[in-house]
Amino acid sequence: MSPRCCPPRNASASPKSASSVMNNIWIRGKRFPMSSLSKFDIFKFARSLILAAALPLGMTAAVMAPAAAQAAETMSVEVGKPLQAAQKLAKAGKYAAAMKKTREAAAVKKKTAYESFVVNDFMGYLAARLGDYASAVKAYETSYGSSYVPAAQKPKRLQALADMAYRGKMYGKAASFASQYQKSFGPDRHMQVLVMQSDYLRKDYPAAVKSAAVLVAAAEKSGKAPEESWLQIQMASAQQAGDKKMQASALRKLVKYAPSDVYWKQYLADTQRAIGTSDRMTLELDRILRAKGYMDSSRRYMEAAQIAIQLGLPGEAKALMDEGFKKGVLGGKDKNRELRLLNMAKKLAAEDKQSLAKDAPSPKGKAALGEAYASYGQYDKAIALYKSALAASFPEAGLTRLHLAQAYLATGRKAEARKALAGIKDGKAAKLAQAWLLLV
Structure with missing residues (x-):
C-alpha cells in the first residue's frame, strides 16, 4: 500500500539510510556494532561464576568419623592402636600426622x-581433610559398596563422593556420582546443579545444555524463577555446542527472569537479525526500543521519524520528534535540522488527520x-x-494482530494484549x- 500523505523518498532518506540506525546498539552509554554483539560471549562469565561457587564438604567428617571411633573397640591391637x-x-586437627598413623x-x-x-574409610576422610581429593574419592568409592556401610549412610556418602570429586576437578566422576545419587534416592537440586557444573567444566556442552534444562524446567514447573546462573550456563553451553535454538531460548528466559539492559539489548539485536532491516521491520523494532527507553x-x-513518514504515519513521526525534544536527546548541535523535520511532521500530520476516513473497503486498508x-x-x-480487518484472512494479519496488541497495551488492557500476542504464530x-x- 503506498503512503497516504508522504513526500517522495530522496537520497538522504533512502531505505538503507533510514534503517541504518539499527546497525548499532547502546549498552551502558557505549555504542556496540551489531557485529560485535553477535559475538557476545557469555562463556567466560559463566565459567568464572562456576569457579566461584562453593560446594559443602562438611558432611564428610560426619559420615566417616564414627567408623574410626568404633575401630579401636572392635579390631586387633595391631590395627586398632595406630587407628x-x-x-x-x-x-x-593434625591430619598429616593422623594419616601417617x-x-x-x-x-x-x-x-x-x-x-x-x-x-x-578413615584414610579417605583424612585425605579429604588434607585436600587430596583424588585419594579421598578412591577410598570412599571403594568403601561405598561395602556391606559394612549402613543403608541410612548411603545417601550422604554418595553426596560426599560427588562433592569431593567436584572439588578435585574430577568432573566426569562428579557428574556420574551426582547422577547416580538422583537415580538411587530421587531428584536433588544440589546434585543436579553439580551435574550441570561438572558437564560444563569438562566441556561436554551438549550434556550441560540438557542438565541445565532439567533445573530450569523444574523451577518453572514449581512456579519459581530459574536461577540466573543456570540460564547463563545453559546459554554458554548452547553457544559452544552450536545449539542456536537453545541459546535463543536461554537468552529469552534471562530477559524474562533476570532482566537487564545487557540481556535486553542482546535479545533485541538477535531479534533485529531475525526480522531484517526493512523500513517496516525497523519501525516495528523502534517501537519496542521506545517502550524500553532505548531511543x-x-x-x-x-531516522525513526523519517521511516514513519515514508510509511504514511506522520502522526507517529511527530510523536517521535516531540518525545526526542522532551527527553533532551534532540535540540543539540543539529537542532535546526531536527526542527525542520519536526515542522514537516507537524504539517503532514495535520493534513493527514483531517483526511482520515472512517473505514476502508479491504482488510489491508482497515489495518492501515x-x-x-x-x-x-x-x-x-x-x-x-483492527478487529474488523482480522475478521478476514489476509497476508498482513500477523502484523495487524501485533498492532492490535499494542493498542490494547496503550489503553491498559494487558490481558487482551497478551491474548492477541499469543495468537501470532x-x-x-x-x-x-x-x-x-x-514487556507485558
Missing part, C-alpha cells in the same frame, strides 16, 4: 575385611487506517478497525510478538 592414635590426632594400620598384614574397610540518540529519533488512528492516540477507533510478526510478550 586410635590417628583419631586423636585428627580431632586435634593410619598408614601404619594399613601396613598390617592379614587384616580382616572389617579392619580393611575401616582403615580405608537514546538524535540519529535514532531522526487503524495504524494511522493509533498514531494519533485514537486507540478505540484503531482497535475497532508465524513469520516476523511472531518474532516481534515474543519481544512484546516480555
Whole structure:
C-alpha cells in the first residue's frame, strides 16, 4: 500500500539510510556494532561464576568419623592402636600426622575385611581433610559398596563422593556420582546443579545444555524463577555446542527472569537479525526500543521519524520528534535540522488527520487506517478497525494482530494484549510478538 500523505523518498532518506540506525546498539552509554554483539560471549562469565561457587564438604567428617571411633573397640591391637592414635590426632586437627598413623594400620598384614574397610574409610576422610581429593574419592568409592556401610549412610556418602570429586576437578566422576545419587534416592537440586557444573567444566556442552534444562524446567514447573546462573550456563553451553535454538531460548528466559539492559539489548539485536532491516521491520523494532527507553540518540529519533513518514504515519513521526525534544536527546548541535523535520511532521500530520476516513473497503486498508488512528492516540477507533480487518484472512494479519496488541497495551488492557500476542504464530510478526510478550 503506498503512503497516504508522504513526500517522495530522496537520497538522504533512502531505505538503507533510514534503517541504518539499527546497525548499532547502546549498552551502558557505549555504542556496540551489531557485529560485535553477535559475538557476545557469555562463556567466560559463566565459567568464572562456576569457579566461584562453593560446594559443602562438611558432611564428610560426619559420615566417616564414627567408623574410626568404633575401630579401636572392635579390631586387633595391631590395627586398632595406630587407628586410635590417628583419631586423636585428627580431632586435634593434625591430619598429616593422623594419616601417617593410619598408614601404619594399613601396613598390617592379614587384616580382616572389617579392619580393611575401616582403615580405608578413615584414610579417605583424612585425605579429604588434607585436600587430596583424588585419594579421598578412591577410598570412599571403594568403601561405598561395602556391606559394612549402613543403608541410612548411603545417601550422604554418595553426596560426599560427588562433592569431593567436584572439588578435585574430577568432573566426569562428579557428574556420574551426582547422577547416580538422583537415580538411587530421587531428584536433588544440589546434585543436579553439580551435574550441570561438572558437564560444563569438562566441556561436554551438549550434556550441560540438557542438565541445565532439567533445573530450569523444574523451577518453572514449581512456579519459581530459574536461577540466573543456570540460564547463563545453559546459554554458554548452547553457544559452544552450536545449539542456536537453545541459546535463543536461554537468552529469552534471562530477559524474562533476570532482566537487564545487557540481556535486553542482546535479545533485541538477535531479534533485529531475525526480522531484517526493512523500513517496516525497523519501525516495528523502534517501537519496542521506545517502550524500553532505548531511543537514546538524535540519529535514532531522526531516522525513526523519517521511516514513519515514508510509511504514511506522520502522526507517529511527530510523536517521535516531540518525545526526542522532551527527553533532551534532540535540540543539540543539529537542532535546526531536527526542527525542520519536526515542522514537516507537524504539517503532514495535520493534513493527514483531517483526511482520515472512517473505514476502508479491504482488510489491508482497515489495518492501515487503524495504524494511522493509533498514531494519533485514537486507540478505540484503531482497535475497532483492527478487529474488523482480522475478521478476514489476509497476508498482513500477523502484523495487524501485533498492532492490535499494542493498542490494547496503550489503553491498559494487558490481558487482551497478551491474548492477541499469543495468537501470532508465524513469520516476523511472531518474532516481534515474543519481544512484546516480555514487556507485558
